[in-house]
Amino acid sequence: MESTMSNNKLRGDNMDVISDRKWISETLEIGKEMLYLTQKEVIGIGINEEEILKLTKDALFAHGKKEYEMPAKIGVHPYQEVFYHAMPAYVPSKNAVGMKWIECYPSNPTKFNLPQTTGLLVINDVSSGCPIALMDSAWITAMRTPAVTALAAQALHPDAETFAMFGSGIQGIEHVKYIGHTLKKLKKIYIYDVREEAMDRLIKEVQPKIDIEIVKGKNPEEVVKSCEVLSSATVIIKDPLAVIKNEWVSKGQTILPCDLNTFWDPEISKRADKYIVDSKEEHELFSDMGYFPDGLPSIKCETGEIIAGVSKGRESKEELIVCSNIGIAVCDIVVGREIFNRALSSHVGTKLEL
Structure with a gap:
């Protein structure tokens, strides 16, 4: 279990917790009711991209400093390409x-005209453990995932002028929206998807909102060879597709896969000068489940440790760095708790009896 329970900062009996419970109790009868927030209400709270980045950075900083508790996410898999994940955390x-x-x-999307990702997030009262909120988690996931990529890119390759995004679904769209917030020198964003209409949809939605030129890549090789920082949000399966070939990747690039x-x-991660992950324990768990059939690469450190200044990021322009971020619950819980705070203050949501 990823935690540092001996650290006093993880104890739940401090004055902040007591005052927090008192504040919640002014609006919500803890233990008898909780606040339910639909996806529309979660989005309507109005947390913007810069605020998501700040909240996500706070979560990663706590993770890097080991001021959290978070077991590796367990899951079930009814079909080969499908997963359900249970992701608890305490920050x-x-x-x-x-x-x-x-x-x-x-x-x-094609089979049922439904979103690829759906889910719920529960927030609890630290003092009593009672659930105080239940909300949609799909939007939170869609926001915090590109925020982690953008923060990692800033920490590892801040001067990059080119960025590539493979996959033009929801995550691809949000990555292209977010990356300019942290990579201030970006001149071009290359995108690639096997679906031409997905790339067209991304450009139509995002280009009017950002000043950076979005370029449709002709093929994966061209995109890889054109960019300094690259990310991907495609599918997650046990047998690597290896769409991007080892020989296309050069020294000095930064690769930030979400898949x-x-x-x-797999040879790219193995030959990287630094292989960084958001959670060592989660990557080891996935390896035990067979998602790294050729073996898990040697892990240098965790993303949060780079953010918190505990470990060094890029030390040379020639370094090839791979930073794999598959999603950690501390980010979801921190963002979810802020949404709850604002909903409670604004009287948004529906109170449900427990």
């Missing part, structure tokens, strides 16, 4: 404790 600095239950069905070991030739 004392935010009085944030709870769990996300999320599932991914890649065929949903584990699927999209990139």
Whole structure:
């Protein structure tokens, strides 16, 4: 279990927790009711991209400093390409404790005209453990995932002028929206998807909102060879697709996959000068489940440790760095707790009896 329970900062009996419970009790009868927030209400709270980045950075900082508790996410897999994940976490600095239950069905859009990803997030009262909120988690996931990529890119390759995004679904769209917030020198964003209409949809939605030119890549090789920083949000399966070939990748690039070991030739991560992950324990768990059939690369450190200044990021322009971020619950719980705070203050949501 990823935690540092001997650290006093993880104890739940401080004055902040007591005052927090008192504040919640002014609006919500803890133990008898909780606040329910629909996806529309979660989005309507109005947390913007810069605020998501700040909240996500706080969560990663706590993770890097080992001021949290978060077991590796367990899951079930009814079909080969499908997963359900249970993701609990406790971040004392935010009085944030709870769990996300999320599932991914890649065929949903075409098969049922439903989103690929749906889920719920529970927030609990630290003092008593009673649930105080239940909310949609799909939007939170869609926001915090590109925020982690953008923050990692800033920490590892701040001067980059080119960025590539493989996959033009919801995550691809949000990555292209977010990356300019942290990579201030970007001149071009290359995108690639096997679906031409997905790339067209991304450009139509995002280009009017950002000043950076979005370029449709002709093929994966061209995109890889054109960019300094690259990310991917495709599918996650046990047998690597290895769409991106090892020989296309050069020294000095930074690769930030969100799809584990699927999209990139596994040799790329193995030959990288630094292989960084958001959670060592989660990557080891996925390896035990067979998602790294050629073996898990040697892990240098965790993303949060780079953010918190505990470990060094890029030390040379020639370094090839791979930073694999598959999603950690501390980010979801911190963002979810802030949404709850604002909903409670604004009297948004529906009170449900327990």
